Amino acid sequence: MDITTMLLALALGNLSLCAALFFFEYERKRSLVLSSWTIAKQCQGAAWLLLYLRSAGVVPDPVAILLGYALLFTGVAFEAGALWEAFDRAQWRRATLWLLVPSIGLFVACYVIDETALRPLAGSLILGGFYLSGACALALGWKDASMLRRFLAIATSLLALLVAARGMLALTMPAGWNWISNSNLQLWTSSAFYLLMLLNGFGCLLLAREQGQRELERLAVVDALTDMPNRRSFFAALAPWLALARRPGVPTALVLFDLDQFKRINDSYGHPAGDTVLRAVVDVCKKHLRDSDQLGRMVGVEFAILLPRTGLPEAALVAERMRAAIAATPVKGERAMIGMTASFGVTTIRADDSVVSLFKRADEALQAAKALGRNRVIEAAMATAHEA
Numbered sequence: 001m002d003i004t005t006m007l008l009a010l011a012l013g014n015l016s017l018c019a020a021l022f023f024f025e026y027e028r029k030r031s032l033v034l035s036s037w038t039i040a041k042q043c044q045g046a047a048w049l050l051l052y053l054r055s056a057g058v059v060p061d062p063v064a065i066l067l068g069y070a071l072l073f074t075g076v077a078f079e080a081g082a083l084w085e086a087f088d089r090a091q092w093r094r095a096t097l098w099l100l101v102p103s104i105g106l107f108v109a110c111y112v113i114d115e116t117a118l119r120p121l122a123g124s125l126i127l128g129g130f131y132l133s134g135a136c137a138l139a140l141g142w143k144d145a146s147m148l149r150r151f152l153a154i155a156t157s158l159l160a161l162l163v164a165a166r167g168m169l170a171l172t173m174p175a176g177w178n179w180i181s182n183s184n185l186q187l188w189t190s191s192a193f194y195l196l197m198l199l200n201g202f203g204c205l206l207l208a209r210e211q212g213q214r215e216l217e218r219l220a221v222v223d224a225l226t227d228m229p230n231r232r233s234f235f236a237a238l239a240p241w242l243a244l245a246r247r248p249g250v251p252t253a254l255v256l257f258d259l260d261q262f263k264r265i266n267d268s269y270g271h272p273a274g275d276t277v278l279r280a281v282v283d284v285c286k287k288h289l290r291d292s293d294q295l296g297r298m299v300g301v302e303f304a305i306l307l308p309r310t311g312l313p314e315a316a317l318v319a320e321r322m323r324a325a326i327a328a329t330p331v332k333g334e335r336a337m338i339g340m341t342a343s344f345g346v347t348t349i350r351a352d353d354s355v356v357s358l359f360k361r362a363d364e365a366l367q368a369a370k371a372l373g374r375n376r377v378i379e380a381a382m383a384t385a386h387e388a
Helices: 003-024 032-055 061-086 090-098 100-113 118-138 147-172 182-219 231-244 263-269 271-286 312-327 355-371 380-387
Strands: 253-259 294-299 302-307 342-348 377-379
Touching: 003 032, 003 182, 032 061, 032 182, 061 090, 061 100, 061 118, 061 182, 090 100, 090 118, 100 118, 118 147, 118 182, 147 182, 231 294, 231 302, 231 355, 253 271, 253 312, 253 355, 263 271, 271 294, 271 302, 271 312, 302 312, 312 342, 312 377, 342 355, 342 380, 355 377, 355 380, 377 380
Parallel strands: 342 377
Antiparallel strands: 253 302, 253 342, 294 302
16 A cells, blocks of 8 residues: 555544544533544544645645644644543643644744654654553553553554654664665554554544443442442342351441431422432441441432441441431531431341341331431330330
């Protein structure tokens, strides 16, 4: 494939990827990451089209080279910036984009001074540097990164180095190296650009799919509103402690609590205010728990707390501290400060307990707390005495 055909392939390929990214996000809220990626592909496609028209003799050299490379730098910088943004490094995204202006200025200066040698050197080093910036973003958190990210980081780094080396080789290669002619260097560099286009384009779509799959897996075990374990995840954490309860040792406690008269908040202030209250209550409770304790949302406004190696009196003390903290911490809503109280039922895991019997006993204690006037802590043994 000659250089002219390769330039046309790069132009059409980037514009096609731009269209794919547009329709990929068409029915969803457009994210900053994919918006940047779309802009990157538009700029790169326009740049390669200009350089193709230059090689075909349609656009004069100064216009095609200066405008084409400026668009190419912009596209690759936006691509690298999108990768930094995707991995929560907004400051590096901004730093990458700020480098655009001096990079374009350096390229223009090299073009004016020496169009034959300095211009290819500046162009290849700038483009290679921006591609390496994107590779560094992909390599973030290498130990925990997926195999897809690791592959993209390595492949992008190698191809970026090949792009950067083009200008250096053209400037410094010995005269006897006839096999590294300028046309061969151009072909190798164009091939590297083509592979980078495919890697970054399809890599973007695959990374978005990978991220979506991880989010689905997370939502299967995490409550979306409070970011706490949901019922399924809490039961999974409880299972080994039920098994350990059959052996002698320090007991494990279970606390159930329910927010009192929560319906009035939704009715009086609206569901967004209710959601704010739920998140605030979770934050308050987390301050009174150890790292080994487990807080989960069961259903509605009912929560459960697993307290490993905690006896009934200690668990009741923890519940009392949380009850007092919830009552003493009104939540700021859009229209008013919203006060909230909670009722708690406390029990410990017995050797013969199942999930059903354990939660039944804790729920009976919780219902006893509500029957006695709410905003209090009741232990399971006290609940039995109260019923008697």
